[in-house]
Amino acid sequence: MRVRIPGLYIVLGLVLAGLIHIVAVLTLPMLAPKSAHARLATLGPANAMIELPAAAPGRQIMPLMAPDVRYAFCRFDLTNGPVRLKATVADELWLIALYTPEGENFYSVAGADMKRAEIDLVIAAADQTVEEAGVDAPESSDDVIVVNSPVTEGIALIRAPLAGPSRATGAERALRSTSCGPYTKSG
Amino acid sequence: MRSLAYFIGTFVAALMLGIGSAWYMIERGSPLTTTKVGPWSGWISEGNPNADPYTKAHVARSGRLPLTSTVARYFVARTDSAGRTLTSACEYSVEGSPLNARWWSLAVYDEYGGLIENPSARYSFNSEEALRHSDGTFRINLSSKARPENWLPSGTADQHFVLLLRIYSPRETDASGIGLIPGDRLPKIERKECE
Numbered sequence: 541m542r543v544r545i546p547g548l549y550i551v552l553g554l555v556l557a558g559l560i561h562i563v564a565v566l567t568l569p570m571l572a573p574k575s576a577h578a579r580l581a582t583l584g585p586a587n588a589m590i591e592l593p594a595a596a597p598g599r600q601i602m603p604l605m606a607p608d609v610r611y612a613f614c615r616f617d618l619t620n621g622p623v624r625l626k627a628t629v630a631d632e633l634w635l636i637a638l639y640t641p642e643g644e645n646f647y648s649v650a651g652a653d654m655k656r657a658e659i660d661l662v663i664a665a666a667d668q669t670v671e672e673a674g675v676d677a678p679e680s681s682d683d684v685i686v687v688n689s690p691v692t693e694g695i696a697l698i699r700a701p702l703a704g705p706s707r708a709t710g711a712e713r714a715l716r717s718t719s720c721g722p723y724t725k726s727g
Numbered sequence: 728m729r730s731l732a733y734f735i736g737t738f739v740a741a742l743m744l745g746i747g748s749a750w751y752m753i754e755r756g757s758p759l760t761t762t763k764v765g766p767w768s769g770w771i772s773e774g775n776p777n778a779d780p781y782t783k784a785h786v787a788r789s790g791r792l793p794l795t796s797t798v799a800r801y802f803v804a805r806t807d808s809a810g811r812t813l814t815s816a817c818e819y820s821v822e823g824s825p826l827n828a829r830w831w832s833l834a835v836y837d838e839y840g841g842l843i844e845n846p847s848a849r850y851s852f853n854s855e856e857a858l859r860h861s862d863g864t865f866r867i868n869l870s871s872k873a874r875p876e877n878w879l880p881s882g883t884a885d886q887h888f889v890l891l892l893r894i895y896s897p898r899e900t901d902a903s904g905i906g907l908i909p910g911d912r913l914p915k916i917e918r919k920e921c922e
Contacts, residue, residue, distance in 0.1 A: 546733070553737040553744070560745025565780050568753055569787035576792045595842060595850075602791050603840025604891055607850035608832050633830050635895065637794055643786040645774040645795035650896055652829060690776070697792055701830045701895060703855040 569642065576602050577615070577641035577695060586617040586693070589625075589720040594708065606701070610711045614696040614720030618689060622664035622723035625696050629657050630714035633703065638663065638687060639695040646694075647687050662686045662723050663696065670723070696720065753784045760785075764910035766804040767892070771905060772796055791840075800897055800906045804890040807916040813889065815843075815882040817921040818870040821890070823914035825863035828906075829896035830854050833867060833914070835879055838887050845880035852877050867914075890916070 579601050584590045591612045595605035605611070616623040627636070634651035636659065649659070662670050662684060670686045698718060700711040752760070760781045761768050772778035774786060774795035786793060793801055806812050807819060821833065834851035837843055842850045852867055857877050859865045868874035869881045869890075881888055892913070897906030 549733050549737045553741045556738065556741035557744040557748070560742055561749045564746050564749035565753065565784055568749065569784045572788045572790070574790050575787060576790050579790060596848075597842045597844040600841060603789065604791055604834075604836060605842075606832055606893060607834055607842055608853050608856075633895070635794065635798065637792070637798070639792050640776070642783065643774065643789070643792055644776040644778075644783070645793065645798070646776045648794060648798045650798070650829070652896070695792065699794075699895075701832070701853070703853075705856070 575641065576639075576643055577693075580613055580615055580695060584615075586615045587623055587721055589614045589718050591712065591715055594712075606699075608702045608705075610700040610702065610708065610715055612698045612700075612715040612718055616663050616689075616694055616696055616720070618663065618665045618668065618692045620722065622662050622668050622670055623720065624723040625659075625661040625663065625718070625720045627659050627661075627698060627718035628714065629654060629659055630711065631700060631703070633701040635699040635701075636661065637697050637699070638689065639697065640691045641693060641695070646690060649685070660684045661696075663689050663694075664723075665689055665692055752781050753788065756785070757781070762910075764802075764913050765808050766806045766810070766916050767802040767913045768804070769800055769802040769908075770796070773801060774799075794895070796906055797900065797904045798896065798906070800894045800908055802892045802894075802908070802913060804892075804916060805887075807918045809918065811918060812887055813869075813881075813916070814885065814887050814921075815871050816885050818868070818872075818874075818919040819881075820917045820919055821867040821869060821879075821914045822917065823865050823867070824912050825859075826854070826894055826908065826912055827898045828854075828894045828908075829898070831892065831894045833857075833879070833890060833892050835869065835881055836889050836891060837882070838889065840889075843880065843882040843888065845882065847873075847878075847880060849878065849880055852879060885922075 595607045629651040632652035637645050637648040772782045774793040832851050832853035857865045867877040867879050869879050871883050899907040901907045
């Protein structure tokens with residue numbers, strides 16, 4: 541015996557499936573099991589540079605972390621003003637990237653693309669102004685990089701890819717000398 | 728009575744189809760969001776703030792912080808080049824050509840993105856470490872037992888695993904600035920003996 545499903549129900553089902561699909565795509569990110577931002581928030585305070593332990597079996601803060609990259613991050617919070625990130629880039633392989641809490645990478649700079657080894661990055665919200673010698677004067681503007689952040693809370697992540705296992709200690713030492721904290725006008 | 732049953736049936740089918748398709752397109756991707764070359768699959772706009780809702784949902788759910796695709800490309804393989812699921816019960820030979828990028832790394836993970844325990848603490852090979860032939864090509868031997876050349880341990884327990892090829896600072900880009908890795912440059916994954 542064949543059951544005949546009226547065409548109307550098939551059309552209705554497809555339209556309904558389409559609507560449910562759209563709602564699901566828009567809500568699934570919010571039902572994320574554990575976002576990277578939430579994982580990193582358990583490791584320490586905001587506006588401080590924190591090194592991630594080298595990825596090893598059973599000891600990974602985030603899934604699919606690179607075992608041959610050393611990471612340090614700063615969970616920035618611009619509520620009380622801009623945040624400054626300072627680092628001496630030890631290697632042209634280094635990458636500094638800024639993220640929204642949803643994991644959107646809105647800014648990045650590679651060690652190889654920097655003119656100087658010392659990077660001085662000020663993260664500011666759209667309504668915050670950064671008065672700094674060198675920012676207004678174009679000729680010395682590569683001293684301080686001001687990045688406008690679309691979010692008041694986010695993540696700065698420094699990656700130090702290793703050129704070999706013997707480089708791990710050096711990379712970890714270099715990452716320890718990076719800093720992140722509330723921005724105060726430098727003299 | 729009959730129309731009520733039809734209505735409920737329609738609703739349940741729509742629910743399964745709607746959520747199922749959304750889940751699949753977010754977890755695994757679709758031709759709209761990912762490039763598939765042989766066993767490799769990579770999200771085109773991963774990490775990009777202007778990405779489509781599927782890519783954004785994928786990144787938000789992953790718990791990762793991928794670099795935007797203009798700076799790095801990530802390719803995941805769950806099968807060998809013949810389409811068979813990667814398993815630690817088999818040995819594989821991964822044959823690669825030089826990649827036009829500043830740095831790359833091929834790492835092996837379990838199905839949940841965790842590194843796999845092994846006595847030599849070897850979880851990946853990168854562009855600086857992998858032994859290469861004189862023409863720049865390389866071979867990485869994936870096996871649960873020690874192998875010569877570049878040996879990447881795939882775990883002793885009979886389990887599925889995934890390969891992740893991360894390519895930092897590709898030197899070529901497409902028209903929209905996304906790192907360009909020609910498909911024929913991605914490594915071939917050939918299955919050898921199985922237990």
